[in-house]
Amino acid sequence: MSDEGFAAALPTLREALEAHGLWAKKAFGQHFLLDLNVTRKIARLAQVGAADLVIEVGPGPGGLTRALLETGARVIAVEKDERFRPLLDEVAAACPRLELVFGDALQVDEAALTDGQPAHLISNLPYNVGTPLLIKWLTGPWTPQSLTLMFQREVADRITAPAGDDAYGRLSVIVQATCTARRVLDAPARAFTPPPKVDSAVVRLEPRAERPEPRRLDALQAITAAAFGQRRKMLRASLKALGGEALAREAGLDPQARAEVIPVEGFLALADAWLARR
Numbered sequence: 001m002s003d004e005g006f007a008a009a010l011p012t013l014r015e016a017l018e019a020h021g022l023w024a025k026k027a028f029g030q031h032f033l034l035d036l037n038v039t040r041k042i043a044r045l046a047q048v049g050a051a052d053l054v055i056e057v058g059p060g061p062g063g064l065t066r067a068l069l070e071t072g073a074r075v076i077a078v079e080k081d082e083r084f085r086p087l088l089d090e091v092a093a094a095c096p097r098l099e100l101v102f103g104d105a106l107q108v109d110e111a112a113l114t115d116g117q118p119a120h121l122i123s124n125l126p127y128n129v130g131t132p133l134l135i136k137w138l139t140g141p142w143t144p145q146s147l148t149l150m151f152q153r154e155v156a157d158r159i160t161a162p163a164g165d166d167a168y169g170r171l172s173v174i175v176q177a178t179c180t181a182r183r184v185l186d187a188p189a190r191a192f193t194p195p196p197k198v199d200s201a202v203v204r205l206e207p208r209a210e211r212p213e214p215r216r217l218d219a220l221q222a223i224t225a226a227a228f229g230q231r232r233k234m235l236r237a238s239l240k241a242l243g244g245e246a247l248a249r250e251a252g253l254d255p256q257a258r259a260e261v262i263p264v265e266g267f268l269a270l271a272d273a274w275l276a277r278r
């Protein structure tokens, strides 16, 4: 059966929310995108099409889901809030390329979900779990083909910040060591229903072919936690428990430098020096 005209069979997003008596719940970080022009723009930025498999986290009322299905992609949508089941069942009935999974995305085994096929991750992320989900996808056993994700603008800034920038920190290092990262769209608070207190931005991440192996990533997490835990201190002090001045020298770095000015390669060198000592 052709499902290309699936959208015509569906009510508008506002009608669907009203028909099912649904409203946004703060506890689930719910701020909906009900403007299909915005969700279509995100689908375009994600660069997916008919040959692709997508995991969408948090479909909610399904605005981004509809735009992703319009590209011809197959979509596996993981939603924690059971209230959306009847509404999303209607979308899946209109378009069989949508598979629904109800559960916590933090607990989901993506490799099992996709049956080992490569997949793109696309989401207007719930603010309360956006960062832990990102860390899971970048450092866990399963790697997506690409990630196109909406974050609070402040988190997007941290993801893309270069060394020396005020927003540069642990998240910048972990993301940029594993991916190339670009901010591709700004979304003002008024684009969402209800509007959140802060603006948002979409970030596009492409995992590097030469992603650090798990052991190196674990070391990088330990080093960055210590270094940015006391970001105003010199490396020789903030890394004291991990090797301090000698470790910094072994990594080819000035022990008097502060974490905020050390580029990603410097942190990888610190991780390698630390592993070499163990």
Ligand code: SAM
Pocket: 028, 029, 030, 031, 032, 033, 034, 057, 058, 059, 060, 061, 062, 063, 064, 065, 078, 079, 080, 081, 103, 104, 105, 106, 124, 125, 126, 127, 129
């Ligand atoms: N995609 C929809 C949109 O753009 O209108 C909704 C986005 S809303 C910011 C976040 C969605 O993630 C909500 O539907 C929420 O219920 C869901 N969610 C929150 N925590 C989740 C989790 N741990 N696992 C899966 N979904 C979650």
